[in-house]
Amino acid sequence: MNKNIDTKKIIISNPLKLDCGKEINKFPIAYKTYGELNSEKSNAILVFHALTGDQYVSGKNPITNKDGWWSYVVGENKPIDTNKFFVICANVIGGCMGSYGPSTINESTGKQIGTDFPIITINDMVNAQYELIKYLEIEKLFAVVGGSMGGMQVLQFVANFPDKAKLAIPIACTSSHSAQNIAFNELGRQAIMADSKWENGFYSNYKLNPDKGLAVARMAAHITYLSEKGLQEKFGRKLQDRDSLRYGFEADFQIESYLRYQGSVFVDRFDANSYLYITRAMDYFDLSKQYKGNLSDAFKETKTKFFVISFTSDWLYPTSENREIVIALNSIGADVGFVEIESDKGHDSFLLDVPSFLKTLGDYINSTYKVINERRI
């Protein structure tokens, strides 16, 4: 987590007042950019990452040596074409890829902050990233885009900064985290905290890592990102490297082996405390509550154009919850488009090769960019 990574980092000197009441200052934000900012500064797109994402949207992620998490969407000649757009993505605060988080070293003690890190919210994450946009001297973004927790940040960004983005694309998300989603997050947190190596969050002081707990958290969460049909079709009851059951608790089934693998690679790249803090931020997200129960009020001040996207097999952030965002926007006459994309890849659809999603998203962004530039808004 604290390996040398090829990323830009700025120190935010403005103090940031967090929702929990605490104030942070002189904190780092790690980010990466792709493409070039044009001379009018009109082609910038801020991408927000999801729970376990990072600033490595595209190209090789130097930590995992795998493709960036949104390589299907962002890159040269991709739907968000970096030949044309200047794409910015920052690691959220609370994260573990260089931005201020529980694994940041406290300079006065020389130790990781651990669970002395304050509780952060989606609002705090967005406010921190706005400091980066100011630092980059971008007056108005062309678009803010993100899926899942990234979509929540899109909504919060437009609510907080109604005139800072021309286009907002929240994908597979919600305006208010549901009981089911809180339940799954709690399961993950309990798995981490039940690991004896967690040490109340100060594991790094003892050179420990609650990797078993974090792996279980990832395995449980991973199931929620898929669909029943997708799982059945990909794995069914297929056995892993064997012809018959072994009558034991090894990974007999391919699905078991797959989940174990997902858990094991995750612990190499992610910090257990970050997992606790970021899932908490998602659980606390309730945009309509911020506006006294009226979600429409969150967008009352904005002229931002919206495009909401959901997926048929996403049961974690189902179409009904995405539709609520559309309804709230329509009820105030906002400019909002919406489509539910057919896919059996579950919540993960937004990260995967789903051609109708990629085509619609790319065509929409490009034609809207053209229209907005022609009109010179």
Added chain:
Amino acid sequence: MKEEFNIISNLIEENTRVLDVGCGNGDLMKFLQENKTKDIRGLEISKEKVQNCLSKGLTVIEGNAESDLKQFPKSSFDYVILSQTLQAFLNPELVINELLKVGKKVIVTIPNFGYWRVRLQLLFKGTMPVTENLPHEWYNTPNLHMCTIKDFYNFCSSKNIKIFKSIALKKSRISEINKSNLNYKNLDSHLGIFLIES
């Protein structure tokens, strides 16, 4: 198609707010965007067509007019358009009521089942009519509630819906419909276009 678009466009004042219900692939929306107003939205039930519209940069929502018009506030559009779709709804009366709530004015166009070519097929062939304008067979038609120009005209008067303008189209010939020529226009036109208000 072009004539219908022209007539609809002529009914709409410039730079007004328009909603096209059942906007299909967005052809009418594009036409109006180029000729009348930039402030136009669409509602469409088919995913594929919604994606086509969005790809063109049109603001379209996937949804069903029978359940999703409710989300728009009262009188939130200057015009709501329903082009040749009324007959495909389960409950056309409910849809008309919703349209009249959402739009200050409503433009409805209907393929006329009273057109003589349609009548002749049923009269002489004894089969359900299939025409250029109504190309489906009885077993695969999406049209659940076919009506005639006269039916719609009578419907409006019985429900106290004001008809501002009613236009009949035959091929590319355009004429006004009024009470005295109603029976003739009902026989001689393939399409009726109504501008109404609650």
